[in-house]
Amino acid sequence: MVVQGEQFTIQGNSISDLCAEYGTPLYIYDSEVVARQYAKLKSVFNVEKLSINYACKALTNISILRLMHSLGSGIDAVSIGEIHLALKAGFDPNQIVFTPSSVASSELSAAKKLGVRITLDNLDAIRYWGVHHPGIPVALRINPGVKAGGNEKISVGHSDSKFGIPIRYLEKVRLHLKENNVKVIGLHMHTGSDILDVSLFLQATDILFEVAHTFQNLEYLDFGSGFKVPYHPNDATTDIDLFGREVSAKFNEFCAKEGRQLELMIEPGKYLVSDAGTFVVRVNAIKQAINTIFAGVNSGLNHFIRPMFYDSYHEIVNVSNPNDTLEDYSVVGYICETDTFAWNRAISKIRPGDLLAFRNAGAYCFMMASNYNSRLLPAEVLVHEGIPYLIRRRQELEDLFRDLTDPEIHWRG
Numbered sequence: 001m002v003v004q005g006e007q008f009t010i011q012g013n014s015i016s017d018l019c020a021e022y023g024t025p026l027y028i029y030d031s032e033v034v035a036r037q038y039a040k041l042k043s044v045f046n047v048e049k050l051s052i053n054y055a056c057k058a059l060t061n062i063s064i065l066r067l068m069h070s071l072g073s074g075i076d077a078v079s080i081g082e083i084h085l086a087l088k089a090g091f092d093p094n095q096i097v098f099t100p101s102s103v104a105s106s107e108l109s110a111a112k113k114l115g116v117r118i119t120l121d122n123l124d125a126i127r128y129w130g131v132h133h134p135g136i137p138v139a140l141r142i143n144p145g146v147k148a149g150g151n152e153k154i155s156v157g158h159s160d161s162k163f164g165i166p167i168r169y170l171e172k173v174r175l176h177l178k179e180n181n182v183k184v185i186g187l188h189m190h191t192g193s194d195i196l197d198v199s200l201f202l203q204a205t206d207i208l209f210e211v212a213h214t215f216q217n218l219e220y221l222d223f224g225s226g227f228k229v230p231y232h233p234n235d236a237t238t239d240i241d242l243f244g245r246e247v248s249a250k251f252n253e254f255c256a257k258e259g260r261q262l263e264l265m266i267e268p269g270k271y272l273v274s275d276a277g278t279f280v281v282r283v284n285a286i287k288q289a290i291n292t293i294f295a296g297v298n299s300g301l302n303h304f305i306r307p308m309f310y311d312s313y314h315e316i317v318n319v320s321n322p323n324d325t326l327e328d329y330s331v332v333g334y335i336c337e338t339d340t341f342a343w344n345r346a347i348s349k350i351r352p353g354d355l356l357a358f359r360n361a362g363a364y365c366f367m368m369a370s371n372y373n374s375r376l377l378p379a380e381v382l383v384h385e386g387i388p389y390l391i392r393r394r395q396e397l398e399d400l401f402r403d404l405t406d407p408e409i410h411w412r413g
């Protein structure tokens, strides 16, 4: 979203016009931003074989997946549903890496049947794999025991995290692999999200290299993701150039030492789609309290939970009245809970009916939405080559009843 005179626009389309056409609340995505982020990330690595596998949990709309496909991306999937979406979007099974956590063995087998690359993250899974899919090579997710990430909930590489196989169990793992005749062709790790400090990434990558030296049949190393994007205008972002340079050098050195050319993989979510998304809501009511003025909008934690769940900062602009005097508002939702998007935030004077836009709403925003309070999910629009496309219709009242079986039960009383 950029400012053009008095207007906020996405590839020349004014936000107000898009809202007039598609209604509010509305998620709008800008394909140019996704393409820019993809190109930037690709440019920082200097290795012979690179795969950028989009962590599609960030935003799985099939049109976004098709966009990623057109850019040359692969897919990181964490559920059988994501695998099916990616296949439907046109990805070849070998462009999809499956990196689930604690899934049922039946899901592992279903993924194997679809031909995707499998990552196992626990000893039981290794045992199961050896018995049910002998001879089919896999990757292992390693937990490097490094604490990194923007907050507790998204810090997943430390030694008490549920993710991956802790490196202290590696000897046990080796025994399991041998006993069950499981061949490992890849190693994977992912330490968290919103990681600013490149040295933490590198600490974890060094551990992965150390482990990798002890496996003989590796074809790829997957370094996960977690690059921090700027949510606040003054936020720093992960020094992606430094990361790419350092990891490429270490990777090339590793390949030279081992005498084999491996594939380097990463699996970004936020970095590719966060800044591409804008979420637009309409102001229903202004209410004066003692310590604040509330601007109540036609949405809430049901559509956009990051501010409440992670205390995340998302910039808010008054699209309808951008250049008026700044006043402090608490922007809140309509859910019957305290769903505060921002507390006492300076925003250009807000009037009932104004449109407010949240920046950085591409990653983990629509995807974490729900029907809480029996509210309907918003629509999604993708702007590509200047043209807006509706890529998900707004839910209708009937959608609330769709999955209910409502059997005839004889109620007593």
Ligand code: LLP
Binding pocket: 055, 058, 076, 099, 154, 190, 192, 193, 194, 224, 225, 226, 227, 267, 268, 269, 270, 271, 306, 310, 363, 364
């Ligand atoms: N790879 C794996 C195995 C992951 O679990 C994740 C994210 C990623 C890659 C992508 O990480 P990213 O590049 O997006 O940081 N809902 C939270 C973030 C949860 C991340 C879950 N895993 C948020 O909104 O901050």
